[in-house]
Amino acid sequence: MHAVRLHAFGPAENLTYERxxxxxxxxxxxxxxxxxxxVHLLDTALREGRRGPLPERPTLPTxxxxxxxxxxxxxxxxVDGAWLGRRxxxxLGFAPGGYAELAVTDAARLHAVPEGLGLAEAVAMIGSGRTALGVAGFAEPGPESVVVVxxxxxxxxxxxxxxARNAGATVVGLAGGGRKTALVRANGADLAVDYTRPDWAAEVxxxxxxxxxxxxxxxxGGEVAREAVALLGPGGRHLVFGWSAEGIGEEGRGHFVAGVSESVLGPELVRRGGGLRALEERALAEAAAGRLRPxxxxxxxxxxxxxxxxxQTRGTVGKVVLEP
Structure with missing residues (x-):
């Protein structure tokens, strides 16, 4: 088979496509x-030799x-023979091996892909979907909510x-550049604002x-998050589940701050969601029903x-997927 292998930690060019x-x-x-x-942002950290929330760096080559x-x-x-031939x-959990034409995993990790749901979209929901629903479980929006994303x-x-839109909330979506804000607007946000503009907070x-x-x-995280936190009214909640730029810093204090990345409060996210498998099943069902569209x-x-x-340069939208 062909696979993408990493023989040495470093830049993206260290990923080699080989047999x-x-x-x-x-x-x-x-x-x-x-x-x-x-493809997950964590993958880029592991490629560079940073372990992120994982217990240790991967053993090379990987x-x-x-x-x-x-x-x-x-x-x-x-393994039950009924799995053979099924979508x-x-x-895969902490185990690597996904960037390949063939991958092995425990049968207990499998979900049948619902009819009508594409395989790339299913990948989006098994990772990003379960995380989004887990994060929302910490602070579910409602019709009176004004949500900034x-x-x-x-x-x-x-x-x-x-x-948030499905829950009836007013939604402000922040994104970088006109192409992305147009997509956010089409995605249902009431306000789609370009955070690269110096006056974006005033626009909100x-x-x-x-x-x-x-x-x-x-x-x-970073400057965008600091300005977003300043938009909160009394009793507003700031829910942190990652910081691709940097931490929020002192400006976040005084608001509800809960880290729910896998390395910080992952067990609490899982507990509130009824377990990882329950979150995955719910995410796939939401996509199959058309309520969530990755x-x-x-x-x-x-x-x-x-x-x-x-x-890493924010040149993508949605979930990044590799297709053999």
């Missing part, structure tokens, strides 16, 4: 003929990637915009009139390095 041995499933495992593999969808083409001992999606054109941000205030923000879903930026498997560069 390697086909994996075989062990007892209780299946092999998936991969049609879509998710095949990155922790989210895959495709068709089961081989079974290990003890499935799985989060930084990085609203990202994989999680787009789903949070949709979830003018658009909201007398209303103040009640909730900020923050996966970005956007996907596609790259060929051989273009993994380009995908990493685009993700």
């Amino acid at each position: 390697t041995d086909d994996p075989s499933p062990g007892p209780g495992q299946v092999r998936i003929a991969v049609a879509a593999a998710g 095949v990155p990637g922790r989210e895959v969808a495709g068709v089961v083409d081989a079974l290990g001992a003890g 499935v999606v799985a989060h 930084p990085a609203a054109a990202g994989g999680i941000g787009m789903l949070l915009v949709q979830h 205030r003018a658009g909201l009139g007398a209303r103040a923000a009640t909730l900020v879903y923050d996966g970005v 956007a996907v930026t596609r790259f060929p498997l051989a273009g993994a390095a380009a995908a990493h560069r685009a993700l």
Whole structure:
């Protein structure tokens, strides 16, 4: 098979597309003929040699990637034969191996992909979807809510915009540049604002009139988050689930701040969501029903390095997916 391998930590160019041995499933495992593999910001940190929230850095050489969808083409001992030939999606957990034409995982991690849901979209929901629903569980919006979503054109941000709109909230989506703000507006945001403009916060205030923000879903941090927090009214909640730019700093104090990234309060996110599998099942069901609609930026498997560069420079929208 072909796979993307990392032999040395460093820049995106260290990801090499090469031929390697086909994996075989062990007892209780299946092999998936991969049609879509998710690319996560964490993958870029691991590639650079930073372990992020994982217990340790991967052992090299490694095949990155922790989210895959495709068709089961081989079974290990003890696996129900009904899985063979089925369209499935799985989060591989801490195990790598997703950037490949074939991937092995425990059968217990499999979800059948609902009819009508694309495999790339299923990958988006197994990772970004479960996270978005877990984050929302910490502070569910309602009709009286005014929700601000930084990085609203990202994989999680787009789903949070949709979830808040489905709940009847007023939604302010922040994104960088005209192309992304147009997408955020089409995605259902009441206000879609370009945070690269120096007066963007004033634009939000003018658009909201007398209303103040009640909730900020923050996966970005940095200056954008600091200005978003300043939009909150008394009793407003600032929910932090990541900081792709940097931490919020002292400006965040005085508001509700809860880190729900896997490395900080992951167990609490899982507990509130009823467990990771329950969150994954709910995410797939929401997408199959059309209530949540993930956007996907596609790259060929051989273009993994380009995908990493685009993700790190904010040149993508929605979920980034590699397709063999």
